[in-house]
Amino acid sequence: MVDAVTPRGPKPRRRFSRANVMLYGTLIVVALYYALPLYVMIVTSLKGMPEIRLGNIFSPPVEITFQPWVKAWAEACTGINCEGLSRGFWNSVQILIPSVILSIAIASVNGYALANWKFKGSEVFFTILIVGAFIPYQVMLYPLVIILRELGLYGNVWGLVLVHTVFGMPILTLLFRNYFTSVPEELFKAARVDGAGFWGIYFRIMLPMSLPIFVVAIILQVTGIWNDFLFGVIYTKPADYPMTVQLNNIVNSVQGIKEYNVNMAATLLTGLVPLIIYFASGKLFVRGIAAGAVKG
Amino acid sequence: MTSVLVKDLTLKFGALTVLDNLTIDIPEGEFLVLLGASGCGKSTLLNCIAGLLDPTDGEIHINDRNVTWEEPSGRGIGMVFQSYALYPQMTVAGNLSFGLKNARMPKAEIEKRVARAAEILQIEPLLDRKPAALSGGQRQRVAIGRALVRDVDVFLFDEPLSNLDAKLRADLRVEIKRLHHNLKNTMIYVTHDQVEAMTLADRIAIMKGGVIQQLDSPTEIYNRPVNKYVAGFIGSPEINFFEGTLDGQTFVTDGHEFPLAGYAFQGPVPTKGAAWLGIRPEHIVTGEAAASLPVTAEAEIDIVEPMGSDTLAWAKLAGQSVRIRMDGQAAVRTGDRITIGFDPARASLFDRASEDRL
Numbered sequence: 337m338v339d340a341v342t343p344r345g346p347k348p349r350r351r352f353s354r355a356n357v358m359l360y361g362t363l364i365v366v367a368l369y370y371a372l373p374l375y376v377m378i379v380t381s382l383k384g385m386p387e388i389r390l391g392n393i394f395s396p397p398v399e400i401t402f403q404p405w406v407k408a409w410a411e412a413c414t415g416i417n418c419e420g421l422s423r424g425f426w427n428s429v430q431i432l433i434p435s436v437i438l439s440i441a442i443a444s445v446n447g448y449a450l451a452n453w454k455f456k457g458s459e460v461f462f463t464i465l466i467v468g469a470f471i472p473y474q475v476m477l478y479p480l481v482i483i484l485r486e487l488g489l490y491g492n493v494w495g496l497v498l499v500h501t502v503f504g505m506p507i508l509t510l511l512f513r514n515y516f517t518s519v520p521e522e523l524f525k526a527a528r529v530d531g532a533g534f535w536g537i538y539f540r541i542m543l544p545m546s547l548p549i550f551v552v553a554i555i556l557q558v559t560g561i562w563n564d565f566l567f568g569v570i571y572t573k574p575a576d577y578p579m580t581v582q583l584n585n586i587v588n589s590v591q592g593i594k595e596y597n598v599n600m601a602a603t604l605l606t607g608l609v610p611l612i613i614y615f616a617s618g619k620l621f622v623r624g625i626a627a628g629a630v631k632g
Numbered sequence: 633m634t635s636v637l638v639k640d641l642t643l644k645f646g647a648l649t650v651l652d653n654l655t656i657d658i659p660e661g662e663f664l665v666l667l668g669a670s671g672c673g674k675s676t677l678l679n680c681i682a683g684l685l686d687p688t689d690g691e692i693h694i695n696d697r698n699v700t701w702e703e704p705s706g707r708g709i710g711m712v713f714q715s716y717a718l719y720p721q722m723t724v725a726g727n728l729s730f731g732l733k734n735a736r737m738p739k740a741e742i743e744k745r746v747a748r749a750a751e752i753l754q755i756e757p758l759l760d761r762k763p764a765a766l767s768g769g770q771r772q773r774v775a776i777g778r779a780l781v782r783d784v785d786v787f788l789f790d791e792p793l794s795n796l797d798a799k800l801r802a803d804l805r806v807e808i809k810r811l812h813h814n815l816k817n818t819m820i821y822v823t824h825d826q827v828e829a830m831t832l833a834d835r836i837a838i839m840k841g842g843v844i845q846q847l848d849s850p851t852e853i854y855n856r857p858v859n860k861y862v863a864g865f866i867g868s869p870e871i872n873f874f875e876g877t878l879d880g881q882t883f884v885t886d887g888h889e890f891p892l893a894g895y896a897f898q899g900p901v902p903t904k905g906a907a908w909l910g911i912r913p914e915h916i917v918t919g920e921a922a923a924s925l926p927v928t929a930e931a932e933i934d935i936v937e938p939m940g941s942d943t944l945a946w947a948k949l950a951g952q953s954v955r956i957r958m959d960g961q962a963a964v965r966t967g968d969r970i971t972i973g974f975d976p977a978r979a980s981l982f983d984r985a986s987e988d989r990l
Contacts, residue, residue, distance in 0.1 A: 522717035522790075525684050530731030530778070531705030540730075544721040 381405065381600035388596050404597035408605055412598055414585040415574070421602055424582030427493075428562060428609075431578055435497045436557045439504035440550065446505070447512025448538050452524050462513065469506035477570060484571060496571045496578075500561050508553055515549040516542060551620040559610040579606050634696065635660040635818040636681060636786055641690035643676060643842075650676045652842040654690070658820065663812050665829040666822045668839035669865070674822045677839070678788050681820065682711050695785055705734070707786075710779025714791040716771040718763035724750075724774050725759040728781050735782075749780040752811070769800045776811070789821040793828065805831060826866055830854070838862050856980070860987040863910045863980055869944055869955045872916075874909040875984070878902055883909050883981070886950040890927045894977040898989050906984035913944065913955040915978040918962070922973030933968045947972065 350356075376393050381404050383397040410420040417423075449455075450462050480499060481490065489495030519542065527537045568578040577585075583606045587599045614621075636658040643651040650673045658664050666674040679685040681692055683704035691700045699707045718727050725746055732742045750756045753773045763771055772792055779787055789808070793801045809832055812819055823829055829836050830850045837847045838861075846858045857863035863871050876885030880903055883890040890909065922928055931947035931954065938960070945956045945964055949972070956972060958964065981990040 520715055520717065522713040522715050523719065525679075525682075525704075526711065526713060526717035526775075526778070527719070527730075528684060529682060529704045529709065529711045530782075531703075531734035532730070536734060541719055 377600045377604055381597050381604060383597055385593075385595065385597065404595070404601040405605070407595075408586070408598045408602035412586045412602060414582055414589070417574075421579060421582055421586070421605055424577055424579035425605075427572075427576050427582075428579040430493055431496055431500070431568070431576075432558065432561050434494075435500035435504070435561050436554060438497065439501040439508060439557055440553050442501065443505055443508030443553070444512045444543075444546075444550070445538065446509040447514075448516050448542055449534075450509065450513045451516035451519075452521075452537070452542075453534065462509075465506050465509055469510070473503065473566065477566075481570070490571065491573045491576075493572065493576050496567060496576075499567050499571055500564070503567075504557055504560070507556070511553060511556075512546075512549060515546060519545060548620060548623045551617055551623075555613055555617055555621055558613050562609050633660045634658070635662070635694070636820065637691075637693040638677070638681065639691040639693065641677070641680060641692070642688045643673075643680060643685065644688045650842050651680070651687070654842070654844060656837065656844065656847065658818060660818055661816045663819045663821065663832055663834045665833035665836045666820065666839060667826060667829040667836050667865075668824065670824060672839040673842040674824075674839050675790055676842075678711075678790055678820060678822045681786075682709055682788050683707050705731070708784050709786045709788055710782050710784040711788040711790065712772070712775045712779055712792045714794050716763070716768075716775045716795070718771055718774055718778075720763055723760050723762055724755065724766070724777075727763070727774055728759075728777050731778065731782050745781045745783065749777040752780065752814075753777050768796050769804060772796065772804060776808075785818060787817050787819040789819065789823075791823055792821075794823070794825070801828075808832065826868065830866075838865060855978075856989070857910075858989050860908055860910070860982045863982070867912055869913050869957065871910045871912050871980075872954050874911075874950060874952070876907060876909060878905050878907050878981075878990075883907065885909065886952075888929060888950045890976065892976045892981075893926055894975065895979060895981065896977065897981075902990060907990060908982040908984060908987070910980040910982065911974050911978065913957040916954070916956045916972050916974050918956060918958060918970050918972050920971075922971045925973035925975055927976060928971060928973040930969060931972050933964055933966055933970060936964055936966060 379396055380388060380393065382400050382402070384399065384401050384403070387398060408420060409422050411418060412420045446465075450458055484490040484492075484495045484498070487495070487498075489498060523541065524537060527541050532540060562578075563580060564578070565580045565584065568581045569584075572578070572581075583602050586602050634657055636656075638654060638656045638658075641651050641654045642649070654677065656664075666677060668674045676685060680687050681694075683692075683699065683702060683706075687700070691698055693699065694707050694709065704711075719730060722730065728746045728749060729742045732745065737745075746759070747756075750759055753776060755770065755773050755777060758766060758770060758774070763774070766774065772795075775792070792808075793804055796804065805828055808821075812832075821828070821832060833850055835847060836850055836853050838845045838853065840861055846853055846862050853862060853866055857866065860873070864873070874883070874885045874890075876883050878884075878892075881892050883892055917925060929949055931949040934946040934948055934953060936946075937944040940960055942960045943958045943962050943964065945958055945962075947954050947956055947970070954972075964970070982988060983990055
């Protein structure tokens with residue numbers, strides 16, 4: 337029985353080859369590593385305090401309760417204020433929306449100008465902007481406090497919006513510039529011959545072509561700004577603290593008993609926005625990142 | 633009447649001179665082809681005429697108007713690009729009307745013009761499609777239409793057929809020629825394909841290193857190239873060059889003597905000096921017909937490349953390989969010894985040092 341099968345058609349592949357076992361084995365281990373903490377958080381947030389005190393952190397809740405979630409959202413105290421995370425949530429929304437819109441609007445025009453309307457010194461300008469991305473934020477904290485104070489924006493939500501817009505500039509401009517550079521130059525030339533100007537080409541030609549990169553920018557900005565803690569705690573007053581800062585104040589409070597279930601629920605609530613963004617836009621995100629590599 | 637006048641045009645990118653004090657005068661209705669190897673500045677010249685590049689020095693006039701500082705849209709030109717450059721998110725009709733909308737033309741007029749261009753180019757059934765749903769040939773037709781609707785005086789083509797396959801290229805080439813015949817607009821056409829240049833052009837400008845080498849009709853360029861570069865660039869298979877010296881009315885090369893009676897010298901007849909002799913493969917005659925020509929020689933066939941319509945034979949003569957274009961039915965085999973000959977009137981002589989025509 338030697339060579340009974342004539343090779344023909346697709347070559348048969350072994351399902352349990354060594355490479356496959358290694359590959360899927362690694363993937364499963366890594367997936368578990370990341371999923372386990374999330375599992376612990378979810379089950380803990382659904383347990384009552386007595387059940388938590390038993391100490392079996394991996395066991396599913398015997399009696400499911402949503403009380404910790406309600407408390408985290410509407411009743412948890414930070415200092416003398418007992419409105420829960422809801423206020424922080426709305427503060428974050430108020431900071432997030434103008435910051436995202438402003439930073440992306442400005443950065444996309446920046447990137448478009450740097451890619452297509454080269455001017456004297458545009459390369460130098462771009463280099464300076466990129467260097468900005470490598471300077472640690474901490475260096476600029478105090479100078480920014482002074483600038484905001486002089487502008488009369490210190491402790492104001494709009495001051496924080498300004499800070500987020502400025503700090504989003506380097507990476508977003510780079511993102512947009514690279515994307516617009518990958519758009520064929522002849523398209524831009526054709527539009528100029530057709531009589532479209534700076535804004536005409538931007539709005540009528542470039543924008544409709546660049547949905548994927550806008551999605552990437554929105555994801556980067558929404559998650560980045562939502563997760564920001566440092567700027568939030570420094571440039572706003574307690575009444576305007578974003579959700580992350582408030583979460584910290586709830587979780588790290590040293591008075592009274594530690595309500596693990598409430599802390600877990602509060603953390604999950606805070607992380608919900610970026611999570612939803614990732615799940616909802618995962619495909620578009622990958623498409624945006626890969627855009628430029630695959631062109632028809 | 634002059635349609636496009638390029639005057640003393642110079643373009644430098646830093647230390648690199650791409651166009652060097654170039655002057656060219658294009659009469660109305662002419663089909664001018666800018667031909668040259670890549671990097672010779674032909675596309676750059678076209679971009680300067682279109683206004684997409686600012687020249688370092690010089691002027692550009694279109695229809696007797698100095699447009700050097702005008703925007704591309706204000707110059708009365710339409711441009712067709714190699715990659716078609718269709719706006720991907722717009723339909724064909726949207727692509728055609730984009731320029732007109734920018735010029736704030738009334739809607740009825742736009743529709744009329746789009747309909748006319750679509751009819752001329754036979755793309756009416758495609759008007760509602762997006763560019764992604766078109767074939768390469770259809771896309772290039774739409775790109776031509778985009779120039780057509782704007783009713784411009786001058787058409788600029790930047791290697792419009794280079795992205796198409798051989799058959800489509802031949803078809804569209806004829807169509808462009810027909811279009812020029814019907815519209816009678818001035819057209820400036822950049823290509824590196826000499827077949828396109830020879831078939832389409834009223835005049836060809838052969839460029840090298842930012843300088844026009846020769847600006848003449850296709851036949852003149854083909855038969856009387858002004859220098860060795862032009863002679864070598866035009867013609868496929870390539871012209872044969874013999875390195876040798878002039879001795880009175882004879883060209884001497886590696887033991888062979890070619891009498892030059894009948895050759896029309898460009899200026900004063902030189903009697904001595906190092907020179908190149910160029911003769912095109914199709915001007916070398918074989919067999920009995922060769923015997924009666926002023927220049928004859930014996931040669932051995934080296935390699936035979938049959939191409940159907942004709943056969944290209946490589947023969948050894950005067951210590952080098954010589955290309956000979958023979959009839960497609962000619963029965964030749966490697967190793968055959970044949971008589972070859974040519975008429976010096978059809979040859980070209982170039983000075984060895986300056987490489988200019990003698």
